[in-house]
Amino acid sequence: MLVLGIESSCDETGVALYDSERGLVAHHLHTQMAMHAEYGGVVPELASRDHIRRVIPLTEACLAETGLRLTDVDAIAYTQGPGLGGALLVGTSVANALAFGLDIPVIAVHHLEGHLLSPLLAEPRPAFPFLALLVSGGHTQLMAVHGIGHYEVLGETLDDAAGEAFDKTAKLLGIDYPGGATLSRLAESGDPARFTLPRPMLNSPDLDMSFSGLKTAVLTLVRQQEAQNGAIDDATRNDICRAFQEAIVEVLVKKSLKALKQTGMKRLVVAGGVGANRQLRTALDLAASRRKFDVFYPPLALCTDNGAMIAFAGAMRLAFAHPAAGFSVKPRWDLASLPAA
Numbered sequence: 001m002l003v004l005g006i007e008s009s010c011d012e013t014g015v016a017l018y019d020s021e022r023g024l025v026a027h028h029l030h031t032q033m034a035m036h037a038e039y040g041g042v043v044p045e046l047a048s049r050d051h052i053r054r055v056i057p058l059t060e061a062c063l064a065e066t067g068l069r070l071t072d073v074d075a076i077a078y079t080q081g082p083g084l085g086g087a088l089l090v091g092t093s094v095a096n097a098l099a100f101g102l103d104i105p106v107i108a109v110h111h112l113e114g115h116l117l118s119p120l121l122a123e124p125r126p127a128f129p130f131l132a133l134l135v136s137g138g139h140t141q142l143m144a145v146h147g148i149g150h151y152e153v154l155g156e157t158l159d160d161a162a163g164e165a166f167d168k169t170a171k172l173l174g175i176d177y178p179g180g181a182t183l184s185r186l187a188e189s190g191d192p193a194r195f196t197l198p199r200p201m202l203n204s205p206d207l208d209m210s211f212s213g214l215k216t217a218v219l220t221l222v223r224q225q226e227a228q229n230g231a232i233d234d235a236t237r238n239d240i241c242r243a244f245q246e247a248i249v250e251v252l253v254k255k256s257l258k259a260l261k262q263t264g265m266k267r268l269v270v271a272g273g274v275g276a277n278r279q280l281r282t283a284l285d286l287a288a289s290r291r292k293f294d295v296f297y298p299p300l301a302l303c304t305d306n307g308a309m310i311a312f313a314g315a316m317r318l319a320f321a322h323p324a325a326g327f328s329v330k331p332r333w334d335l336a337s338l339p340a341a
């Protein structure tokens with residue numbers, strides 16, 4: 001079965017072809033980051049217009065690269081939500097129109113299910129059940145995953161997502177948009193011993209987290225430094241980045257370990273953009289070897305939004321997805337409401 005996947009929920013247009021026998025055969029991506037940088041954040045109307053420009057050429061690129069034709073495609077998967085309404089409509093319309101024209105099934109995919117299952121695109125594949133740490137720009141959740149569609153939220157952030165905290169903190173440190181990945185790179189040359197920032201809810205009895213206070217703590221630290229020494233220099237900024245990253249990583253690792261203990265699970269799967277963070281991966285790898293559990297990540301290029309995870313989730317759901325009657329988008333959509341396989 002060959003599935004074409006289309007992702008257009010936010011600021012990345014992703015198209016991919018996943019073959020249930022051969023695996024991922026092509027994926028192409030266009031990121032709108034440079035376009036939105038001028039505004040310091042995603043401008044929804046510009047995002048929708050850009051998706052319209054990109055989606056067909058990206059589809060053609062996937063076909064040209066593989067020598068496949070549209071008529072070889074058996075089903076089309078697209079992100080139905082959650083995300084920006086106008087942006088979602090682009091992928092939704094294209095997917096439904098193509099599927100109608102080709103007379104093949106169309107599969108509406110939940111964006112977070114795409115992220116959640118993306119580690120299954122790497123080898124070795126984690127077997128079900130597993131604990132998932134979903135850490136993206138909009139979500140931070142710990143989930144027990146018993147199978148496709150069997151998702152149980154065990155804990156989540158009460159305010160900012162981890163990726164959002166990275167981005168907002170980068171902005172207040174004067175790092176160009178989108179700053180999360182740059183902040184993490186600068187943190188690598190920072191001194192972990194110079195500053196200590198709070199670890200919000202580190203020892204709370206539940207599996208919830210909170211990251212919005214951390215950015216306020218960074219702001220207070222920046223003001224203190226400026227009052228003492230004038231404008232912060234590069235070394236100080238890097239040390240602050242490091243202190244911030246140390247705090248986030250410690251919270252994410254400790255809560256994950258607690259969830260593993262609580263559920264008795266032996267496999268941890270990390271998904272979403274913050275899953276690309278090197279310090280988080282190192283800390284989790286170390287904990288895994290000490291505590292005897294296995295940890296799985298998506299391929300680095302598939303941590304942030306992409307069409308491959310949508311094609312893959314579509315292929316997983318193909319067997320039992322119901323043909324969509326008409327089409328609609330779901331800018332807000334609860335993952336727990338998905339039907340189980």
Ligand SMILES: Nc1ncnc2c1ncn2[C@@H]1O[C@H](COP(=O)(O)OP(=O)(O)OP(=O)(O)O)[C@@H](O)[C@H]1O
Nearest residue numbers: 136137138139163180181184272273274277304305
């Ligand atoms: N190396 C890194 N370290 C920390 N954060 C990172 C790194 N690389 C990317 N990010 C963060 O990942 C986020 C983007 O990830 P992703 O594309 O999964 O999220 P999203 O699609 O915006 O949100 P959602 O999927 O929840 O709707 C951004 O917030 C970015 O700062």
Ligand SMILES: [Mg+2]
Nearest residue numbers: 115136304305
């Ligand atoms: Mg995403």
